[in-house]
Amino acid sequence: SPEAIRAVLDAELDLCTASKNLAEAPDLPPLPPYSGARLPSGRRLFTCDEYLFHHRERAEICLANARERLHHAELLIISNHFWSFFHDWRDAQSL
Structure with missing residues (x-):
């Protein structure tokens, strides 16, 4: 859920999630499967599918x-x- 994603990032943890989950979190960049990005907060976001x-x-x-x-x-x-x-x-x- 967008709430769970936000809770992990707010706890200053990196996150690995399915790329489809990012569509429900408009404040995060859309990423294709098996990719990654560094967020402005410094947290890393990875996708696996x-x-x-x-x-x-x-x-x-x-x-x-x-x-x-x-x-x-x-x-x-x-x-x-x-x-x-x-x-x-x-x-x-x-x-």
Whole structure:
């Protein structure tokens, strides 16, 4: 959300987010995927737009995706988050 983006930047932290999220924050520059900018405040803003590791993919596919991106990218930022509300916690096999 624009509020969350602003809260991170107001806390004087750098931010990596999906490029589509910047469209909802008109005070920030629009950036294409896999790019970055330094804001007037001195904070850095980066964009990423794909999941390299996804729980629905086999580990071999995730590793191949990561190697392919690393081979072509000058800078690779890997961030980790988990959408716990999508996870079926009742299924012990899913952990």
